[in-house]
Amino acid sequence: MKSIILKENEGMRLDIYLKEKNEKISRSYIKKLIKNGNVLVNGQRNKSGYIIKEDDLIVINFPDKVSIDLEPVNLNLDIVYEDDFVAVVNKRSGLVVHPSSTYKKTTLVHGLLYQLKDLSDINGTIRPGIIHRIDKDTSGLILIAKNNEAHAYLSEEIKKHQVKRKYFAIIKGHLKEKKLDIELPISRHKINRIKMAVNKEGKYALTHIKKQESYENYSLLDIELKTGRTHQIRVHLSHIGFPILGDPVYGKKLNDYGQYLHAYMISFIHPNTKEELTFKTKLPEEFEKVLKL
Numbered sequence: 001m002k003s004i005i006l007k008e009n010e011g012m013r014l015d016i017y018l019k020e021k022n023e024k025i026s027r028s029y030i031k032k033l034i035k036n037g038n039v040l041v042n043g044q045r046n047k048s049g050y051i052i053k054e055d056d057l058i059v060i061n062f063p064d065k066v067s068i069d070l071e072p073v074n075l076n077l078d079i080v081y082e083d084d085f086v087a088v089v090n091k092r093s094g095l096v097v098h099p100s101s102t103y104k105k106t107t108l109v110h111g112l113l114y115q116l117k118d119l120s121d122i123n124g125t126i127r128p129g130i131i132h133r134i135d136k137d138t139s140g141l142i143l144i145a146k147n148n149e150a151h152a153y154l155s156e157e158i159k160k161h162q163v164k165r166k167y168f169a170i171i172k173g174h175l176k177e178k179k180l181d182i183e184l185p186i187s188r189h190k191i192n193r194i195k196m197a198v199n200k201e202g203k204y205a206l207t208h209i210k211k212q213e214s215y216e217n218y219s220l221l222d223i224e225l226k227t228g229r230t231h232q233i234r235v236h237l238s239h240i241g242f243p244i245l246g247d248p249v250y251g252k253k254l255n256d257y258g259q260y261l262h263a264y265m266i267s268f269i270h271p272n273t274k275e276e277l278t279f280k281t282k283l284p285e286e287f288e289k290v291l292k293l
Helices: 014-021 027-035 108-115 148-159 233-238 285-292
Strands: 002-004 039-041 057-060 077-083 086-089 137-143 164-170 179-184 186-188 195-197 206-214 218-225 261-269 276-280
Touching: 002 179, 014 039, 014 057, 027 039, 027 148, 077 261, 077 276, 086 108, 137 148, 148 261, 164 233, 164 285, 186 233, 195 233, 206 233, 218 233, 218 285
Parallel strands: 137 261
Antiparallel strands: 002 057, 039 057, 077 086, 086 137, 164 218, 164 261, 179 206, 186 195, 206 218, 261 276
């Protein structure tokens, strides 16, 4: 895609100009294109903050889509809510959200293609509808975009931390405090690249924790994510000495269920009506079994 800058647009930031010209694409995706060298100004790479000038030639080279054939699969997904713009799905533990070049087994996306008529395609062919993710072994509510307008709007809301998400987690032991804020930066582990870790050079991360229920040797925690770093809850709890029960990466694997972490609540502003919607789901059966024990 090519465009020549007119006098009226001179002085704008490159990313803001491209966002105005491509309303259906999120600003974060535009910044990613610029950073990866998919946007050239007069044949040269530039930063998002480059100030455009009259007669600049802007060329966007959208990356080739990864060639993975996605066939719809009936996974009997638990669709909590659906309209023409969004859907909210209660994902089961053990289900990966979307495929990748290294993971080509059945995912949530395969099930979405079977059960939902429309999905956004801003994120390419292997991530239709996917605005945010939850880990494979985490269960609970995930927000799905059904068109590009909704996707762009909700991506910005997530980036601005306007989408509220709450989780239940089971830990071994008891926190001293009834309420606890963990405000520690997170980045990729320096040695084990599969893991994340608390690191002063990492990205800001804030987790609100409330003790919901205490048992003889365990606790049920009510957790609110204020930021959305990879593995944030798992890393923060592990760092203070209370890894989530069954966490195979930051704690100790218990069984085939995975870690006992469940996204039970999500709240967001609807991209079309601008009404605040809140959805909750009850604890999974596996949680109930463990708590009864």
